[in-house]
Amino acid sequence: MNDDTPGQEPAASTPPVPPPAASTSATPLNEPPGSPYVVLEKLARDLLDEQRMNRRWRVFFRFSALILAFIAVWAAFDFKGTTKQVNSRHTALIEIDGEIDSASSTGSVSSILPALNDAFSDIASVGLILKMNSPGGSPVQSAIINDEINRLRKLHPEKPVYVVIEDMCASGCYYIAAAADKIYVSQASIVGSIGVLMSSFGFTGLMEKLGVERRLMTAGENKGIMDPFSPYSAKHKEFTQAMLKEIHEQFIAAVRKGRGKRLKENPEIFSGLFWTGSRAITLGLADGLGTVDTVARDVLKAEDVIDYTVREGLSDRVLKKFGAAIGEGAARVVSNDWMKPR
Numbered sequence: 003m004n005d006d007t008p009g010q011e012p013a014a015s016t017p018p019v020p021p022p023a024a025s026t027s028a029t030p031l032n033e034p035p036g037s038p039y040v041v042l043e044k045l046a047r048d049l050l051d052e053q054r055m056n057r058r059w060r061v062f063f064r065f066s067a068l069i070l071a072f073i074a075v076w077a078a079f080d081f082k083g084t085t086k087q088v089n090s091r092h093t094a095l096i097e098i099d100g101e102i103d104s105a106s107s108t109g110s111v112s113s114i115l116p117a118l119n120d121a122f123s124d125i126a127s128v129g130l131i132l133k134m135n136s137p138g139g140s141p142v143q144s145a146i147i148n149d150e151i152n153r154l155r156k157l158h159p160e161k162p163v164y165v166v167i168e169d170m171c172a173s174g175c176y177y178i179a180a181a182a183d184k185i186y187v188s189q190a191s192i193v194g195s196i197g198v199l200m201s202s203f204g205f206t207g208l209m210e211k212l213g214v215e216r217r218l219m220t221a222g223e224n225k226g227i228m229d230p231f232s233p234y235s236a237k238h239k240e241f242t243q244a245m246l247k248e249i250h251e252q253f254i255a256a257v258r259k260g261r262g263k264r265l266k267e268n269p270e271i272f273s274g275l276f277w278t279g280s281r282a283i284t285l286g287l288a289d290g291l292g293t294v295d296t297v298a299r300d301v302l303k304a305e306d307v308i309d310y311t312v313r314e315g316l317s318d319r320v321l322k323k324f325g326a327a328i329g330e331g332a333a334r335v336v337s338n339d340w341m342k343p344r
Contacts, residue, residue, distance in 0.1 A: 092306040093298040094121035094130045102139030102147075102174040109136055111146050113312045118147075121310040122154045122161060129162045129302045132182060133294055138173025141198060141249050148256055151181035164301065166294050167191045172276050176287070177253055180260030184301075186292030187279030193287050196257060197274030198250045200242065203230045261286060 096117045102109045121130050138144075151163060165171070165182040172195035179185055187193060206216075216231045227238045254272050258265060265271070265286040282288040292301070299305045 089126055091126055091128055091304055092308045093302050093304040094127040095307050095309045097133045097311045099135050102136055102143050111143050114147050115150050117310045117312045118150055118154055122158045128304045131294055131297055132165045134165055134171045134175055135168040136175035137170055138175050141174055144174035144177035147178045148181045164297050166297055177256055180257045184289040186290055186297055187282055187288045189280045191279035192276050193279055193282035194276035195274055196272045198246045202228050206233050
């Protein structure tokens with residue numbers, strides 16, 4: 003039986019109310035800031051951040067270790083610019099460029115002596131050319147190289163040694179060049195400067211004006227000699243001058259021995275002055291005009307030129323970038339490098 007009353011509309015059904023949407027926040031809406039739940043959530047987030055940071059550092063250190071391992075392998079192979087022996091008749095070339103110093107890549111005993119020995123010992127080399135372009139430097143390094151050239155020339159008298167000067171060959175550079183059989187220059191080359199110097203600074207007057215007191219303690223009455231912040235006594239000046247004169251006389255003796263009767267004795271030659279290449283020929287400091295190519299072709303009669311220069315390898319340059327230069331700079335400050343004889 004139908005209970006609906008005829009002519010009466012049925013009552014509309016009420017739609018169900020959907021449940022409240024879940025909050026996207028991990029924290030309950032009504033949770034107070036200082037509640038344990040909030041504290042635990044913060045600790046969890048901090049832990050995740052720390053783990054991410056640790057991963058980044060691990061990646062960084064692994065990448066750095068890979069780079070250092072590559073450098074170590076490269077250094078172990080020691081890829082330097084040495085030249086292997088060849089069987090064809092040729093002229094041996096050794097470049098001496100830049101300051102003559104123990105730290106120089108092409109102007110030190112450690113780089114020049116191995117090149118000299120390789121060039122002389124190669125049976126295919128007919129002679130040596132030292133291509134030089136240097137303002138000078140350490141008299142010790144220069145003297146050692148000069149002695150080695152003379153020694154090797156005696157062992158191999160059939161192999162002459164010629165020097166070709168480019169822009170400049172002064173002071174310690176000429177000390178080395180004097181050991182050669184002949185010296186060739188360009189007309190405008192700078193040649194000479196046969197002398198020795200030692201430079202420093204004195205700040206005592208300035209310190210007095212500023213009211214600064216120097217407190218230097220030494221064991222040995224002369225230990226503080228040439229200290230730039232202490233007065234320079236006449237005794238110290240006399241001692242230093244005598245030492246420089248002794249080194250200068252050694253330099254002069256090497257030049258006279260190497261140049262012999264070709265040298266025009268002139269008081270100015272050993273005064274520290276320098277001259278053009280043309281004037282150097284007139285004074286007997288050089289023998290003629292020439293280049294590497296002309297000497298190899300016209301003098302040695304061997305146009306093929308093989309470079310024996312020991313050059314700094316890539317591994318050495320990279321390692322220096324990692325701190326050697328900084329250490330060297332600190333050492334120079336500590337040891338007063340400007341006081342070295344030149």
